[in-house]
Amino acid sequence: MSEGQRYSAKEAERRWQDEWSKQRIFATDNDDPRPKYYILEMFPYPSGRIHMGHVRNYTMGDVVARFMRVRGHNVLHPMGWDAFGMPAENAAMQNRVHPKDWTYDNIASMRGQLKLMGLSLDWDREFATCDIDYYSQQQRLFLDFYETGLAYRKNARVNWDPVDHTVLANEQVIDGRGWRSGALVEQRDLTQWFFRITAFSDELLTALDHLDRWPDRVRLMQRNWIGRSDGLRLRFEIAEAKRTDIEDLEVFTSRPDTLFGASFLAIAPDHPLADTIAATDPMLADFIAACRRGDTSAATLETAEKFGHDTGVKVVHPFRPRERLPVYVANFILMEYGTGAVFGCPAHDQRDFEFATKYGLPIRAVVAPVDRFDNESDLVAWLEQFMAGEEAYVGDGQLINSDFLDGLSVPDAKEEIARRLENSTLGDAPQAVRQTNYRLRDWGISRQRYWGCPIPIIHCDNCGVVPVPIEDLPVKLPDDVSFDQPGNPLERHPSWSHVACPKCDGPARRETDTMDTFVDSSWYFARFTAPRASNPTDRAAADAWLPVNQYIGGIEHAILHLLYARFFTRAMAATDHLGLSEPFAGLFTQGMVAHETYRRIDGTWASPAEIVIEEKDGRRTAIDKATSEAIEIGPIEKMSKSRRNTVDPTDIIERYGADTARWFMLSDSPPERDVIWTEGGVEGAHRFIQRIWRIVSDAATDPAWPAGTLAAQQSFTPAALELRRTAHRILKAVSDHFAALRFNVAVAKIYQLVNAVAAVEPSARRGDVSLALAHREALELTVQMMAPMVPHLAESCWETLGYSDLVATRDWPQPDPALLVEDTILLPVQINGKKRAELTITAGAADSDVENATLALEAVQKALAGKPPRKIIIVPGRIVNVVV
């Protein structure tokens, strides 16, 4: 091979990127009449550099976009920036750079990096969520939500970092300390803004059933997160009520069937009844204070012991009027869930069991797995065993020791209790009502930060909370802010927050909180359909484009982002900004990019760029480039800054080209699983790129290269026909695999075709025109099939094959149905289910012919040894099984 034929990715990639951009082939027109297809990858946070996770995500989306485009769709494939957030403010504090400058600088460099990848994006639609144009429309949405009651203000207990002067999300509290400042986090009651996501609890839950193009895993996670629980809210009468003036205590339970096993009630430390009693009970007051100091992090709760304090108050059992149940304040009861009070049935709830054991409360079994029993003595034995054990029985069964419920199943007993208590009264109201509770809470969106979307509200001493009039939008973030002290710069800005009340014109203050950045990403997909519209959406455009046909992103957003976006879509429908309820018809969660780790003797991590791998006798050793010292090769882990096992995409693109990076990302690993980035794998991908180029340029310059295509060719030699069959079969397979996002299998199929093409000797082509034509066809199909994955190389090959148009705009080829069916097939023949022979036979042969041919086979004759077969199973076109 002559040396001049090496493919220069760098030159070719720049050239084709310029060409695509010049011809504007990826700019999307809303009025294009072809069927629409909206493909979206989760937009990036502009941290400064793209990472391999981005490369993988955007490569997958790009394959789908390019594939759907050549399949005749009007494809929307936009890109933007999730640009508000803490890192910009941290940078401002550390490096004295303005968050806005930092963010837009990062966007500029990341945009440049993304462009090197050759993505088929409509850059005309690009925006950043920190653009005034975007966040002003978001303020408009907020006002509409406020108007309809979907946004509201309430007091809430929050994690407060006293050093940074801000609210922290639960995930930002580590061992009770602020993740950034390290300060002990306080619980504070603050007035915060909320979105009423719980208005849609049930809808968000039930609609999951219809999202059949979402991974089950994600749907399940959302189901658990929403946490529907059907039960009964029931009131207990307080005995000797005069002590508190409170006459009843309401609990929520999903197990009303176990009411006869109740032995205590427990209320949350911040329950109103606890407060009332604590006023005259210093010991209880101390107990409550201790609970409040307690660490609320999940890790602590896991091992936390259950503590309670007897209030001395007693309640009356609804069906056993003479029985009194003690009321405890307990540290494991949450005021936010249900009524902040439960009845404890120790026999059938593990938590209650532990509590009862600790405080010596009765444990009465009222449900038994009776289907396991043959007689009464079995039940007695079971009860004895249960009482001796240390676990509650939470399984199914039949009611025992429960008066009128005895013998009923758990569901029937629940129903019977509900029916009776609904129809009896306590005071003036029914003693119980059926209720469905959800774990899902309203979404607190207030953040005491500068770099976010200002909440468009004004607080007036006379008029109270006054929304900013729509005509006064946007509420712009001031530029002149300082980050030299902790806290919210908006709050200490000398003039920004001081405004006249829109209602009374009196002196008033702006809301200085900004919105959680999850708000920004909850509707960007809708904005892309008409990014310059003067309203949040252009209804015609949004209705035409949405839902997103295929959304691709990381599993880490399975709950929060995807749930918020589903809520937002409903809230925007309720305020007439959208006309649908589910934003993403298809969701794909891609795996992460992992890499080996390298650790020096002193414990510091070395990056892949700092080491050299040496191989001796099959053993790999890492050597520090700088010091020549040996470095331990550690386990393969997700690429992360902390372990320094990252590979910079631009280094790879610089060295091998974008197509190599893209091809590697798509090969081998199934897209939903983690991919391990290896130097060897990248080299392999690069060799493939070079090989394709060599095959194409050799073929096109070969004397045997046919001038025309095979349209006019009447007859094909067997070799030519076989090649055509292979090519068309693989074309069909690759089309299917692309549609199903099985890129790794599509890659394998393309390798197969390339191998078949490369196996055709030039000498054979020279002597056989039909083979030369079939070879040319197979090569062209290969290039077209590769094009969505390695678009630059494909353009170069397409040009070399003699075409002057772009392969990116060529219609996707259709497999010839006649070539997909075989004349003769190779049928595996099994004897007793094990493959023993093969049978070459005409496709579609009658079963009797197959049977006769099978029986004539030597291996079959041998196995039968003269006897007739017991049975012959023929699965047409698939297999024959002879049972001897």
Added chain:
RNA sequence: GCGGGCGUGGCGGAACUGGUAGACGCAAGGGACUUAAAAUCCCUUGGGCUUGGCCCGUGCGGGUUCGACUCCCGCCGCCCGCACCA
């Protein structure tokens, strides 16, 4: 603890609706070309045996079936999510 997923060669993985297990790639070994190397090309590569053939083999043990990586039951291991939610 609850819920979900996954276990296939030295490695990543493929295998339709239950129908030829190991496609394709990587790695390894052998060979060709070359003064040499790189690059490229060709061959071999699940294990075993008495090797023109046979036996075993998809985490382990059972089952259903003419036939099981695939379905069912019971284990073992790994990974992920949630977690005092009544």
